Amino acid sequence: MSAERLRSPLGRALGLGSAKEGADHWWLQRLTAVALVPLALWFVAALVAHLGVDRAAAVAWLRSPLTAIAMILLVVATFTHMALGLQVVIEDYVHREATKIASLVLVRLACWALGAAALFAVLRIAFGS
Amino acid sequence: MMPASRPLSPHLQIYRWQITSVLSILHRFTGLALSLGTLLLVWWLVALASGPDAFATAQACVGSWLGRLLLLGWSFSLFFHLANGIRHLFWDAGYGFEIKTTTASGWAVVVASVALTVIAWVAGLATMVG
Numbered sequence: 001m002s003a004e005r006l007r008s009p010l011g012r013a014l015g016l017g018s019a020k021e022g023a024d025h026w027w028l029q030r031l032t033a034v035a036l037v038p039l040a041l042w043f044v045a046a047l048v049a050h051l052g053v054d055r056a057a058a059v060a061w062l063r064s065p066l067t068a069i070a071m072i073l074l075v076v077a078t079f080t081h082m083a084l085g086l087q088v089v090i091e092d093y094v095h096r097e098a099t100k101i102a103s104l105v106l107v108r109l110a111c112w113a114l115g116a117a118a119l120f121a122v123l124r125i126a127f128g129s
Numbered sequence: 130m131m132p133a134s135r136p137l138s139p140h141l142q143i144y145r146w147q148i149t150s151v152l153s154i155l156h157r158f159t160g161l162a163l164s165l166g167t168l169l170l171v172w173w174l175v176a177l178a179s180g181p182d183a184f185a186t187a188q189a190c191v192g193s194w195l196g197r198l199l200l201l202g203w204s205f206s207l208f209f210h211l212a213n214g215i216r217h218l219f220w221d222a223g224y225g226f227e228i229k230t231t232t233a234s235g236w237a238v239v240v241a242s243v244a245l246t247v248i249a250w251v252a253g254l255a256t257m258v259g
Contacts (some may be wrong), residue, residue, distance in 0.1 A: 030221060034218065036214075037214075044249055045209065047253075048249055048256060050256075052256065055184045055185075058177055059177065079167070082160075082167060085160050085164070086160075086164055089157065089160075114171050117171050117174075118171045118174050118175075120176035120178075121178035122176045122178075123252070124176060125177060125178050
């Protein structure tokens with residue numbers, strides 16, 4: 001008698017089915033999209049309002065707590081949304097397994113690196129003397 | 130490997146161009162363009178944090194002929210992806226699937242993204258002048 005036959009139906013199902021995380025990618029893509037609607041509009045409006053200012057004025061703008069917080073949210077939402085979106089594009093068009101995995105890793109790591117650089121720059125300005 | 134004898138669905142170029150498919154392609158295309166655009170955003174932020182020299186270089190590049198052309202493409206891509214993204218969110222919520230509605234919302238996206246781009250650039254030029 002094989003071990004499989006001794007297991008209960010529940011035992012066979014456990015760990016094999018949905019971990020209720022199947023929609024995480026889809027959901028996070030929408031969540032960041034909703035967040036980016038006001039954040040992107042704010043960012044463009046702020047850029048338009050500050051065109052041509054010198055560095056002191058740009059730094060003063062970014063040092064204000066509300067601006068810095070909004071910029072941090074914008075950077076986090078943007079790079080999360082971008083990582084998820086580029087992942088789907090790669091999965092759609094890159095079919096050779098090795099190339100696909102390499103591209104997925106490269107793109108995700110690049111998004112993290114770009115996001116980290118952007119966050120560091122914002123914090124450096126916000127907390128700089 | 131794909132067996133040669135299996136019937137295939139027609140390729141993309143067989144179909145007549147229509148607003149829904151064009152905007153779908155544009156959504157992905159502008160998403161890719163915006164991803165490239167984040168390089169510019171990060172570079173600008175890092176330059177601003179680095180000091181006056183780096184910032185002056187970044188501003189000069191952004192203000193150049195090529196920089197402004199990229200900004201124009203970036204701003205249109207952003208407004209299009211934003212407007213069409215809202216259209217997608219309505220679909221995700223289960224609204225607007227009738228063919229008449231998708232055509233109308235598609236044209237609304239085109240009008241909105243062009244109008245927002247024009248408004249942003251007129252306002253931007255007004256800031257530069259005034």
